[in-house]
Amino acid sequence: MKILEVNDKKNVKAFLDFPNKLYKNDPNWVPHLRQDIEKVFDKKANKYFRHGEAIRWIVIDKNGKTIGRISAFINKRMAKSFKQPTGGLGFFECIENQDAAFLLFDTGKKWLEERGMEAMDGPINFGEKDKYWGLVTENFTAPPYYCQNYNPEYYISFFQNYGFKVYYEQFIFTRNVTDPLAEVIIDKANRIAKTPGYTFKIIEKSNLDKYAEDFRTIYNRAWVKHEAFKAMEQKQAITIMKTIKPILDEDLIHFAYFNEVPVGFFIALPEINQIFKRVGDNFNWWGKLKFLLYQKMGVCDTFFGLAFGIDPDHQSKGLEGALFNKIKEQVAIKNKYQDVVITWIGDFNPKMIHVIENLGAHKLRTLCTYRYLFDQSKPFERTKIIQ
Numbered sequence: 001m002k003i004l005e006v007n008d009k010k011n012v013k014a015f016l017d018f019p020n021k022l023y024k025n026d027p028n029w030v031p032h033l034r035q036d037i038e039k040v041f042d043k044k045a046n047k048y049f050r051h052g053e054a055i056r057w058i059v060i061d062k063n064g065k066t067i068g069r070i071s072a073f074i075n076k077r078m079a080k081s082f083k084q085p086t087g088g089l090g091f092f093e094c095i096e097n098q099d100a101a102f103l104l105f106d107t108g109k110k111w112l113e114e115r116g117m118e119a120m121d122g123p124i125n126f127g128e129k130d131k132y133w134g135l136v137t138e139n140f141t142a143p144p145y146y147c148q149n150y151n152p153e154y155y156i157s158f159f160q161n162y163g164f165k166v167y168y169e170q171f172i173f174t175r176n177v178t179d180p181l182a183e184v185i186i187d188k189a190n191r192i193a194k195t196p197g198y199t200f201k202i203i204e205k206s207n208l209d210k211y212a213e214d215f216r217t218i219y220n221r222a223w224v225k226h227e228a229f230k231a232m233e234q235k236q237a238i239t240i241m242k243t244i245k246p247i248l249d250e251d252l253i254h255f256a257y258f259n260e261v262p263v264g265f266f267i268a269l270p271e272i273n274q275i276f277k278r279v280g281d282n283f284n285w286w287g288k289l290k291f292l293l294y295q296k297m298g299v300c301d302t303f304f305g306l307a308f309g310i311d312p313d314h315q316s317k318g319l320e321g322a323l324f325n326k327i328k329e330q331v332a333i334k335n336k337y338q339d340v341v342i343t344w345i346g347d348f349n350p351k352m353i354h355v356i357e358n359l360g361a362h363k364l365r366t367l368c369t370y371r372y373l374f375d376q377s378k379p380f381e382r383t384k385i386i387q
Contacts, residue, residue, distance in 0.1 A: 001067070001100055003107050006056040012038075014058050014066045019093050020281060021066075028143045029150065030273045031281035032132075036147065037091070040126055041071070047236075051076045053115075054126045056091065057107055059100050068094035068101065072108035073126040074115055082119070083381075084373060087112040089122030090132060093151075094158065101158040109374065119373045121167060122159070123149060128240075130306060130343060134170045134367030135159060142365060145304045145341050146273045148172075149367065164370035168383040170344035171353060173361035177337050181325060181360060188318025189325045198319075199260075200326050203253035205245060212237040214255055214262035215307075222309040244306070247272055251330045252303050256314075256323055263311040266323045271302040271341065298336070305342040308352070320355045348383045 006015045016034045023029035039045040041054060048054075054073035058066050074087045089108045094101045112120050125132040131147040137156055144150040181189075192198055203211050216237035249270055256264035275294045279287050310319055331337050342361055345352050373380060 001062070001103055002060050003057050003103060004060060006058060006069075011058055015056060015069050015091075016281075018058065018066045018069050022093055022095065023150075026152075028141060030143050030277045032147065033276065033283045034281050035283045036131075040091075040132075046127060047239075048073075048075055048126055052126065055111060057104065059094075059103055067097065068092075068104050070104040070108055071126065072111045072120075074112065074117065075126070079117065084118035084375075084378070085116055086119040086121055086371070087115070087117040088124045088126065089120055090124050090126060092123045092155075094155075096152075096154050098158060098161065101155075102162055105158075105162050105372075109372070113374060118375065119371055121369055121371050122164070124369060134344065134369050136365060137169075137368045138366035139364060143273065143277065145172075145271050145343070146269075146276070148343075159370050162372065163376065164372045165380050166382065167369045167371035169347040170367040170369065171347065171363055172344050172365040172367070173342040173356050174339060174364040175342075175359070175361040176339055177328060177331055179360055181321060181328070182358065185318070185321035185358060185360075186325065189322035192318045192322040197259045198322075199257045200323070201255050201257070202330065203248070203250055203255065205248060205250060208241045208245065209238060211253075211255065212241040215241070215265055215267070215309075217262050218265055218309045218311055219307075221311045244269060249303070249336075251334060251336075252327060254323055254326050254330075256310075256319055258314060263314045264319050264323055265307065265309055266305065266327055267307040268303045268305045268327065268340065270300040270337075271304050272300065274300050274302060301337055302339045302341060303331075303337050305340060308342070308356075315351070321359060324359050346383070349386050351386065 004011055006012055016037060020031055023031075041056065043049040052073060052075045054071060056071035057069065059068040061067050069091060070089060071091045072087060072089055079085045079087060089105070092104065094104060109120060123132070123135055132149055134149055135155055136149060136151050140153050213234065216232045216234060219237075220231050247269055252268035252270070254266050255262060275291055278294050278299070279290045283291070341364065342356055344367060345356060347353070371380070
């Protein structure tokens with residue numbers, strides 16, 4: 001076996017092609033768009049290169065055939081926030097061969113050590129946590145939603161046998177849109193709707209900058225208390241909104257306000273992997289044409305909750321149910337969707353897990369973010385629970 005750095009067109013192609021070869025007989029596999037993956041490693045397109053660096057490799061067998069791939073990266077701002085400076089591994093794929101997997105892990109570890117790191121997390125993304133984050137450890141028979149990791153079960157033994165330990169678990173939930181909400185949720189939602197000061201708005205594509213700032217305000221109030229999340233800047237919030245604009249369905253994004261101050265949001269998007277399963281991994285002109293065709297055919301009957309946030313001062317009052325009920329009512333009018341998948345919630349956020357379960361959602365899939373300490377004699381600590 002031989003490790004090759006991905007630094008020319010030939011190896012870039014091998015890196016991008018390998019998952020399709022690995023999963024060619026898996027009926028649940030939906031490929032990531034190669035254009036999306038390449039943006040992660042494009043210094044002009046990925047803002048994380050401003051305070052970080054990344055590299056990737058493939059491993060080939062004695063016949064020159066690609067049998068695995070991996071990337072390593074450092075987000076210098078995030079790395080310093082941990083007890084041990086921590087880098088990341090991601091985009092890991094490998095045939096069922098532990099020697100090949102360990103060679104890939106060793107290569108990433110060595111590169112990170114040379115840059116002062118003392119630990120590594122994986123599999124994660126050199127970017128936001130809503131994409132390519134975590135290893136599937138439960139339910140290998142459901143397709144991934146857009147930009148979600150997907151892997152065979154044997155990957156678990158690779159990580160655990162190497163010495164990775166669970167840093168936190170990630171739970172994905174689902175529910176049928178038409179199922180009624182519990183009476184207690186409806187009662188609280190109705191009380192909130194009648195409480196003076198509370199108002200609800202559906203996002204408007206024509207005013208994305210305003211909603212980007214409202215999103216940022218709530219996000220920074222709700223999540224920045226945890227070590228894994230850093231304060232969001234205005235430019236980042238605007239970029240997120242512009243990124244989702246092409247597939248945005250206004251009916252699926254609702255904001256809540258109290259005396260005109262933003263206090264809650266539910267952001268969902270059509271589950272476009274139901275289209276990309278038919279289109280393939282290349283979003284070139286032909287792929288875009290096929291995408292538009294299938295989109296008009298209405299093949300998306302599922303949407304996924306991308307982000308859900310409530311200002312801490314307004315939690316446990318029924319606002320969560322009120323927001324979800326507003327979306328439920330709006331979706332029922334158009335009758336376009338049957339199911340909702342709620343993107344991962346970390347086990348470090350038990351309050352939000354409780355909220356989602358109370359809304360009638362059940363666990364669809366579990367993923368794990370693993371951590372490996374380079375000095376195995378040091379005590380391992382799981383991530384902190386949000387109080």
